[in-house]
Amino acid sequence: xxxxxxxxxxxxxxxxxxxxxxxxxxxxxxxxxxxxxxxxxxxxxxxxxxxxxxxxxxxxxxxxxxxxxxxxxxxxxxxxxxxxxxxxxxxxxxxxxxxxxxxxxxxxxxxxxxxxxxxxxxxxxxxx
Amino acid sequence: xxxxxxxxxxxxxxxxxxxxxxxxxxxxxxxxxxxxxxxxxxxxxxxxxxxxxxxxxxxxxxxxxxxxxxxxxxxxxxxxxxxxxxxxxxxxxxxxxxxxxxxxxxxxxxxxxxxxxxxxxxxxxxxxxxxxxxxxxxxxxxxxxxxxxxxxxxxxxxxxxxxxxxxxxxxxxxxxxxxxxxxxxxxxxxxxxxxxxxxxxxxxxxxxxxxxxxxxxxxxxxxxxxxxxxxxxxxxxxxxxxxxxxxxxxxxxxxxxxxxxxxxxxxxxxxxxxxxxxxxxxxxxxxxxxxxxxxxxxxxxxxxxxxxxxxxxxxxxxxxxxxxxxxxxxxxxxxxxxxxxxxxxxxxxxxxxxxxxxxxxx
Numbered sequence: 001x002x003x004x005x006x007x008x009x010x011x012x013x014x015x016x017x018x019x020x021x022x023x024x025x026x027x028x029x030x031x032x033x034x035x036x037x038x039x040x041x042x043x044x045x046x047x048x049x050x051x052x053x054x055x056x057x058x059x060x061x062x063x064x065x066x067x068x069x070x071x072x073x074x075x076x077x078x079x080x081x082x083x084x085x086x087x088x089x090x091x092x093x094x095x096x097x098x099x100x101x102x103x104x105x106x107x108x109x110x111x112x113x114x115x116x117x118x119x120x121x122x123x124x125x126x127x128x
Numbered sequence: 129x130x131x132x133x134x135x136x137x138x139x140x141x142x143x144x145x146x147x148x149x150x151x152x153x154x155x156x157x158x159x160x161x162x163x164x165x166x167x168x169x170x171x172x173x174x175x176x177x178x179x180x181x182x183x184x185x186x187x188x189x190x191x192x193x194x195x196x197x198x199x200x201x202x203x204x205x206x207x208x209x210x211x212x213x214x215x216x217x218x219x220x221x222x223x224x225x226x227x228x229x230x231x232x233x234x235x236x237x238x239x240x241x242x243x244x245x246x247x248x249x250x251x252x253x254x255x256x257x258x259x260x261x262x263x264x265x266x267x268x269x270x271x272x273x274x275x276x277x278x279x280x281x282x283x284x285x286x287x288x289x290x291x292x293x294x295x296x297x298x299x300x301x302x303x304x305x306x307x308x309x310x311x312x313x314x315x316x317x318x319x320x321x322x323x324x325x326x327x328x329x330x331x332x333x334x335x336x337x338x339x340x341x342x343x344x345x346x347x348x349x350x351x352x353x354x355x356x357x358x359x360x361x362x363x364x365x366x367x368x369x370x371x372x373x374x375x376x377x378x379x380x381x382x383x384x385x386x387x388x389x390x391x392x393x394x395x396x397x398x399x400x401x402x403x404x405x406x407x408x409x410x411x412x413x414x415x416x417x418x419x420x421x422x423x424x425x426x427x428x429x430x431x432x433x434x435x436x437x438x439x440x441x442x443x444x445x446x447x448x449x450x451x452x453x454x455x456x457x458x459x460x461x462x463x464x465x466x467x468x469x470x471x472x473x474x475x476x477x478x479x480x481x482x483x484x485x486x487x488x489x490x
Binding site: 033034040091 | 145156157160161162163353357419420421423442443445472
């Protein structure tokens with residue numbers, strides 16, 4: 001698996017695509033692979049605030065439930081409605097069509113501690 | 129260091145995701161748990177269950193020892209017959225749940241849970257005051273489970289043993305896929321199928337032969353993830369969940385494997401007391417009504433008050449529901465009761481139901 005070079009990654013296996021003041025957040029390939037078949041996704045509502053390092057939702061596979069952590073702080077501007085009826089998309093296209101939420105990023109939100117794609121690759125490589 | 133079965137490399141090559149399963153590095157899934165689960169319900173699946181333990185009891189008083197340590201009546205077994213049974217402590221709780229196979233009057237073959245095999249061995253040795261010996265035989269065997277409605281057709285392509293002559297819970301020693309094997313019509317999925325025991329050096333050949341013979345039938349390798357959801361749909365107990373040292377067979381709806389009329393066995397006195405006093409709790413199935421999955425260990429409320437716990441809970445891939453087994457006080461352990469399962473601090477509505485959730489068409 002190659003991880004998109006333009007994304008940044010968390011230790012908890014989320015990715016964030018930062019475009020100016022807005023961000024798209026998703027789960028990494030590694031995360032969905034660890035979880036197996038995903039059956040539920042719980043996401044915040046549009047307008048909710050998320051805070052870097054804190055849980056903003058959860059994802060459930062047949063086997064396990066796992067929190068989703070915010071890579072950055074900001075306000076939710078969109079959620080991926082497809083995932084409510086088709087959570088398996090998270091297994092199929094985690095870095096693309098199965099994004100989770102879009103966020104207006106706080107001005108003071110710090111993303112300097114996130115992994116680059118190369119570092120994340122090393123991080124998950126070292127885990128196995 | 130995790131233990132590996134001889135099929136470790138085969139699993140990796142087949143794309144398995146490996147996990148720590150009671151000290152063993154085992155496949156949890158290959159193509160995906162849901163796909164594998166449905167394949168076993170509609171066609172056939174092949175599981176490596178070599179982590180399971182085997183104990184052998186040899187000697188003229190083998191039956192006396194087996195009947196002393198187990199709850200079911202091994203005296204009822206004929207040569208080539210198997211039974212599900214319990215291994216209990218004096219206080220009536222489970223050491224383990226096991227399969228007892230009668231090979232002959234002088235030889236019994238016990239299939240036991242992977243994580244319990246050392247403990248079971250020590251327990252049976254401790255109880256052994258008879259003219260027989262107990263052998264820790266796990267290293268002598270690998271076990272493959274071929275399960276599903278097409279299992280018999282697939283297996284018949286690989287052996288001259290007349291498989292339609294083997295009834296459910298019977299077994300035959302013979303040649304299977306060209307190697308010496310013990311072929312038992314048993315399983316842990318709620319489907320027809322076989323559990324096949326061979327020497328470790330034949331593991332890869334056996335796996336590959338079954339995979340090849342099964343290909344035209346859509347057979348797939350299946351991981352322990354699907355094995356768990358399949359057994360849960362079939363309402364079967366899993367040690368460490370429905371049963372354990374603090375739970376007796378009576379509470380776990382397993383009174384049918386306890387033969388109280390049998391002369392003494394370890395744990396019998398405690399069970400008699402329990403029957404006299406009356407049970408206080410019992411295992412019952414539930415289905416989630418609200419959105420959410422009641423998982424292992426979650427609290428169960430009755431009328432808003434803490435009343436019990438979830439022993440096993442999961443999405444049921446074949447039934448398309450979220451199901452589980454829970455312990456409740458006797459007065460509430462009846463089908464049709466509204467309960468709540470506390471899911472991440474939120475009570476979510478569920479209803480109690482009888483088990484099994486799934487029963488195959490005969």
